[in-house]
Amino acid sequence: MESIFQLEGEMLRILVPKDLDHHNCIAIRETADSLILKENIKEILFDFKNTEFMDSSGIGVIIGRYKNIKCLGGQVSAININERIKKILVLSGLYKMIIIYEQEA
Amino acid sequence: MRENNMKLEFDSRSENEGFARIAVAAFVTPLNPTLEEIEDIKTAVSEAVTNSIIHGYGERIEKITLTASIKENQLFVEIQDFGCGIENIEKAMEPMYTTRPDLERSGMGFAFMEAFMDDIHIESEVNKGTTIYMNKKIMG
Known part of the structure; x- marks a missing residue:
C-alpha cells in the first residue's frame, strides 16, 4: 500500500485518504507534525487525488498544519482537488489561504 | 404520496461517522438526487454526528440516534444525542467558534x-442532550 506520507526534499506530500473526516484526521495530524519537526519541512502538499469526502474536520487538519508550518516559515498547498473538495475549501475560506496547484498529469 | 421512514441507533464511535452518512445517502437514493445533493447531505450528516461524538459525549461511548424520513421530494434528518447539551446555541452556530480548539x-x-x-x-x-433537525428538498 502507498504510504500516506511522502517526503520529497523539503516538501511533505500528504496523500489524503478516501474520506477525510474526524475519524481519519487524528493519525494524519500526529504523524505530520512529528515529520515537520524532524525533517525540516518547508512545504506541506495535501494531495487529494484519492479523496472523495471531506468535512469540517478536514478543514481543521489543514488549518492546524498551516499554523504550525507558518511559524517555521513554510507554506501549505493542495493539488488534485475535485469539484467537491474545491467547494469545501472555498466555503471555509481556505481556498484563498493556501497555494492551489493545477492537476498533475 | 411518497413516504418512507427509518431509524438507526449506534455507538458514538468515530468510525460510525462514515456509517451514518452512507446510510442516509443510501436511504435518499430513491429520490434520484444529483451527486452534489448526495455529497451535501453526507457532509451535513457527518458534521452533526461528529458534533455529538466530540461535544455531546466528550468522546465517551454512548448512543446516537438518527431518524430519517422522505416525504414527497423532501428528506428530513434528525440526529439526537443524550449528552451535555449546548449552553449557548447562538454562539455555537457562529462560524469559526469552537469549544475544542x-x-x-x-x-x-x-x-x-x-x-x-x-x-x-x-x-x-x-x-x-441535543437534537439537530435538518431537511433538504431533492431537485434531482
Whole structure:
C-alpha cells in the first residue's frame, strides 16, 4: 500500500485518504507534525487525488498544519482537488489561504 | 404520496461517522438526487454526528440516534444525542467558534450544515442532550 506520507526534499506530500473526516484526521495530524519537526519541512502538499469526502474536520487538519508550518516559515498547498473538495475549501475560506496547484498529469 | 421512514441507533464511535452518512445517502437514493445533493447531505450528516461524538459525549461511548424520513421530494434528518447539551446555541452556530480548539475543530460544523441543507434547527438542553433537525428538498 502507498504510504500516506511522502517526503520529497523539503516538501511533505500528504496523500489524503478516501474520506477525510474526524475519524481519519487524528493519525494524519500526529504523524505530520512529528515529520515537520524532524525533517525540516518547508512545504506541506495535501494531495487529494484519492479523496472523495471531506468535512469540517478536514478543514481543521489543514488549518492546524498551516499554523504550525507558518511559524517555521513554510507554506501549505493542495493539488488534485475535485469539484467537491474545491467547494469545501472555498466555503471555509481556505481556498484563498493556501497555494492551489493545477492537476498533475 | 411518497413516504418512507427509518431509524438507526449506534455507538458514538468515530468510525460510525462514515456509517451514518452512507446510510442516509443510501436511504435518499430513491429520490434520484444529483451527486452534489448526495455529497451535501453526507457532509451535513457527518458534521452533526461528529458534533455529538466530540461535544455531546466528550468522546465517551454512548448512543446516537438518527431518524430519517422522505416525504414527497423532501428528506428530513434528525440526529439526537443524550449528552451535555449546548449552553449557548447562538454562539455555537457562529462560524469559526469552537469549544475544542485543542482538537483542531475548525468551528465550521454548523456553517456547513446550514450551507448544505435547506433548513436546520437545533434543540438542546444542558445535561439532557441535543437534537439537530435538518431537511433538504431533492431537485434531482
